[in-house]
Amino acid sequence: MAILQVHQAKALKAMHEGGTDPGLMQELRTVTDFALQAMKVTARSLGKAMSMLVVQERHLWLNLAEMRDMDKARFLDAPISQVVLFGDTVEDFAQQISDCSITEEGYKALSSALRSNPSHLIELDLTGNDPGESGVKLLSDLLQDPNCQLNTLRFLGPAADEACQYVTGIVGKNPLLLRELNLRGHKLGGDTRVNQIAALLQDKHCTLNTLILCGCSSTEKQCLILTSALNSNPSHLRELNLSWNKLLGDSGLKNLSDLLMNTQFKLEKLDLCGCSITEEQNVILTSALKSNPSHLRELNLSRNKLGDSGVKHLSDLLMNTQFKLEKLDLCGCSITEKQSIILTSALKSNPSHLRELDLSGNQIKNTGVNHLCDVLKDSHCKLERWSLNDCGITDVSSLTQSLTNTKALQFLKELNLSVNMIGDSKQKLIDVLQNSNCELSVVDKDGEDVRSMVLNILNKIAPGIGDGLQDSVDVAHCLGPKRARSITTLFPLRRISDMIWGAAKGCECLTYNKLRFSEPLSPNDRAALDKLWPLLKKAQEEGKLPQPFCFD
Incomplete structure (x- = not known):
């Protein structure tokens, strides 16, 4: 006083x-x-x-x-x-x-x-x-x-205050001062903890722009609680990542759809990769997006089975001129040749905004690729990154011709056709792209592009590595037969290997793809390696090791 x-x-x-x-x-x-x-x-x-x-x-x-x-x-x-x-x-x-x-x-x-x-x-x-x-x-x-x-x-309030202390313990900073909250891989535990986090999210002091809850093992009830909280405080959030939460469920998806329909909710990035979204749930989701289409720029529905009705409703959404999506990831969505034709028709009607399209792991085959080439022929198409990895493609002649006769190559920066048996038509495509700015990945299905495969997995496990991912793997080598083998990976920097090892623990991506990480080194091996580093350093100084060779 x-x-x-x-x-x-x-x-x-x-x-x-x-x-x-x-x-x-x-x-x-x-x-x-x-x-x-x-x-x-x-x-x-x-x-x-x-x-x-x-x-x-x-x-x-x-x-x-x-x-x-x-x-x-x-x-x-x-x-x-x-x-x-x-x-x-x-x-x-x-x-x-x-x-x-x-x-x-x-x-x-x-x-x-x-x-x-x-x-x-x-x-x-x-x-x-x-x-x-x-x-x-x-x-x-x-x-x-x-x-x-x-x-x-x-x-x-008491519940939100408990959540604030919990989050501060994880990220090291008061969440009320954050714009991005990343709880990737942290198990939220029981309903009490989720209710506390929900109380924090719905509090008016919380002004997060980005919320990442990837692989938090949320149950259907918990997803319902969290989305309800976001619905009561919707105006700030711009990016929401719920990927690899397989128990989103009907009620959780319905609540998320209600949130997307909220005109105060101006979400720009939505990641629902590996959420086990069903065909019926996908219809509900796309219907919600159609009612409030103007803000979303990135949508990731990979590793979910869309089905016929799901693809049809997604195509209707893509045709909406108010829908200005720039990045669409449909990797591993079991899209068929017939469904790819429907999807292509939608992209042709509204092609000017899309910059990245990933259809990897869908058996769209030659028919699907040929129809997608019609999108490239549109003068408004400005696609920059296109991934068709493992799509059952055997002939890319139509694609080569489209890139030769259109302006698409002026914009295209990355084209991934790996793990396809494209045979003789591959060389003509390589020749067309030779003097362009487009990077081509075109290893055949029988080829051994182990490094690319490892990089793709690491990108899903530890996306925080970002632009440094290409330099994070020195050597990747396969051991044993192709169907049951281990891959030995050598990282140039120890901090990179420690980061990946930490992120891999409990990672839903590994479980989904039936992959397992083994302890990189036993205590004795690490002790031996610590003795080896000085010798390697000396060898490098004497010019006996290939360049570049990094130490940490």
């Missing part, structure tokens, strides 16, 4: 000396507002003896406040309770300014007062108020001030 009175006195003195200033007047209103709240709490503890001071402070606050007289009456008539809120000492005092409609400007004044006049205040409850981003930052920084005795600062 003394802190606020000192601050109030300084403001009154400044106004007396310098005249009326709108900014100073606003600060005085704010400080007086806090003084009123503190005085009311004090009155409850000290009893009727303090009531007159509260009345005086009320009148001062009301005179400064911009309120109608009829609105002031309820404050003047409010009784003063004598409920004791103080402990035995000032150090045990829990200051309560909850649900007081304190504005962001008010938080600035409060932070300034607490910083300029350190006190014995150890707990500050600000739940129910809206500090805004700057208010949260100012008061969080205040906790780091060595002169501040404040130990506990609450913005959130």
Whole structure:
């Protein structure tokens, strides 16, 4: 209370000396507002003896406040309770300014007062108020001030506060100050923890732009809880990753669809890879996207079986001129030749926005590729990355001709035709692309492009490596027969191998593809390797090792 009175006195003195200033007047209103709240709490503890001071402070606050007289009456008539809120000492005092409609400007004044006049205040409850981003930052920084005795600062309700502490323990930073929250691979556990995270997500202080819950093993009920929370606070989120949560279920998918239909929800990236979405669920999902199509730019439905109706509804969505999708990933969706024709027709009708298309692992065969070439022939097509890995293709003559006679090659940067038996037609395609900026991956199905296969798997396990992925694998070598074999991989940097090993533990992608990582080195092997590093370093300095050769 003394802190606020000192601050109030300084403001009154400044106004007396310098005249009326709108900014100073606003600060005085704010400080007086806090003084009123503190005085009311004090009155409850000290009893009727303090009531007159509260009345005086009320009148001062009301005179400064911009309120109608009829609105002031309820404050003047409010009784003063004598409920004791103080402990035995000032150090045990829990200051309560909850649900007081304190504005962001008010938080600035409060932070300034607490910083300029350190006190014995150890707990500050600000739940129910809206500090805004700057208010949260100012008061969080205040906790780091060595002169501040404040130990506990609450913005959130109990459940959201528990989630805040849990998330801070994982990512090392208060989630209220984050724009991206990545809980990839962290098992959320029981419903209690999920309810806590849901309370955090729906709190108005939470302004996340990106939420990554990949491989969190969420149950159908938990997905329902999380999507309901997002639906109550939808305006900030731009990227949502729920991939490899196989138990999304009917209710979870329905709730997600309701969220996508919310006009306040302006999602730009949606990743539902490996969520076991059924044909019927896909129809619900695409119908929701059709009702609110203008914001989404990236959609990943890979590793889900779309079925005939799913492909048909997705095609209807792609034909919508308001739908400006730039990246579409349908890898491993069991798309047939017939379905690929329907999909192609949709892409032909609205080709100008799409930049990346992944149809790998779908047996669209030559018929599908030939129809997709019609998209390339459209002058509005600006496709940059096209993946047709393992699509049962045996002839790319039509594709070669389309790239020769159109402007598509001006935009195309990557073309992946690996794990297809394209035979003699491969060389003509290589010749056409030779002087272009397009990178071609064209290893036949019987070929041994082990490194590409390893890189593809690592990209799914640890996408955080990003642009450095190509340099993260030095050697990849197969051992044993093709159908049951192990791959020995040598990483140039130990930190890369440690990152991948950590990300691989419990990774849903490995389970889905029936892959298993083995412990890279036993303790004895690692000890031997530590002795080997100096010898290798010396050999490198003497020019006895091939370049480049990296150490870490």
